[in-house]
Amino acid sequence: MTAPALPRWLFPMNKVLVALGRLGVVTGPVRVLTVPGRVSGQPRTTPVTPIVVDGRRYVIAALPDADWARNARAAGRGELARGRRREPVAIRDVDDPEVREAVLRAFPGQAPGGVPFFVRLGLVERADPEQFAALAARVAVFEISPA
Template sequence: MPTTLPALPRWLRPANRLVRLLTRLGLRLGTVHVLTVPGRRSGAPRPTPVSPLTVDGRRYVIAGLPEGDWARNVRAAGRGELAHGRRRQAVTLTEVTDADERERAMRAFPREVPHGVPMFVRLGLVTGPDPDEFAAAAQRVAAFRITAS
């Protein structure tokens, strides 16, 4: 596992703030939800935009940076709140350790969350929206199964 994270685009932090604001105002932004989990050290709420996807009746979120802050917070807390517009739902988040299940979720990602493909390209995980490329990258990401609490 690399010790340094790839450089994220400069626009990402302001864009995430805007998404959080628009969600608080009750606007739905396509597949984008705001996942809020307690910080692993502070316990303070840490919101981040995510795009859940559904595969075989199960919901998932994928962390392209498995050691990124939000993924580490999810691992530590195991729970959170998922907001989409004004709708909020308490959820349990379980990391997917089964390679086949993680691969199925990743294979579905470009179809379910096409606007998320460019970020995976930027991270160097794939070169385009090919489901086979996403499946091949499954061991390099973190996937979390979402269940209602």
């Protein structure tokens, strides 16, 4: 299966969100996740929207082989920032299919701004929690916890 084409606006928008975060600007539910690069060890940043399910925080990588997801997987740690607040975090892949489905089911309600990205990739047709839950085996889900 060929990876879906990424929207042209994705990289510029990510740069804007990361820059705003560095300036201390809070942009809704978006946080900036920084993890060491798996090859260089240099800090790599990406905007993420944490989802809370049963009191635990999760982030989703729509493309499980995206560089940020591979870096997070390799490092197992990082820093989550909101504005000027920074929090060291542990990052782990979630393997439990029921947890993955619950997190994805919660995504459209907690991160409605991220729904168009999933639609653009052709992963879902609309902000339907059951369509998102059906993606559980196709996307990466990470649990984020205090380090």
